[in-house]
Amino acid sequence: MRNEKELEIIFCKWCGQDTSMLGIGICDSCWELETKIERDLEIAERIILSIKAHKCKKTEKEIEKAALIISQRVMDEWYGSEEFPEDCQLFEEILCGLLQDNPEECERLIGTAFCEEEEVKDD
Numbered sequence: 001m002r003n004e005k006e007l008e009i010i011f012c013k014w015c016g017q018d019t020s021m022l023g024i025g026i027c028d029s030c031w032e033l034e035t036k037i038e039r040d041l042e043i044a045e046r047i048i049l050s051i052k053a054h055k056c057k058k059t060e061k062e063i064e065k066a067a068l069i070i071s072q073r074v075m076d077e078w079y080g081s082e083e084f085p086e087d088c089q090l091f092e093e094i095l096c097g098l099l100q101d102n103p104e105e106c107e108r109l110i111g112t113a114f115c116e117e118e119e120v121k122d123d
């Protein structure tokens with residue numbers, strides 16, 4: 001028989017490490033980070049975007065250009081673009097924003113049929 005009561009362990013919902021913080025379901029480190037992010041979400045988003053952008057080989061301007069080209073091209077090809085021009089415009093804006101906020105993913109599409117390398121070259 002054990003003297004110590006065995007601690008119940010769960011896995012942190014953010015990092016997957018085991019934690020005994022059953023109530024909140026996240027480890028100390030992730031709780032700290034989450035609390036800081038929540039304090040100023042807008043600044044946290046800008047910091048994250050900047051860190052992601054620095055991992056790219058393309059410049060910020062090239063990513064912006066690529067996001068615009070890719071979103072326009074995708075929507076031009078959509079079969080409903082003539083019947084639903086406003087919905088199409090909305091989706092194009094959303095898609096462009098998502099691509100700009102994910103520069104690494106956007107960069108992956110440069111050099112594909114969606115966006116040629118030459119189209120985004122910085123002048």
Ligand SMILES: [Zn+2]
Nearest residue numbers: 012015027030
């Ligand atoms: Zn964690």
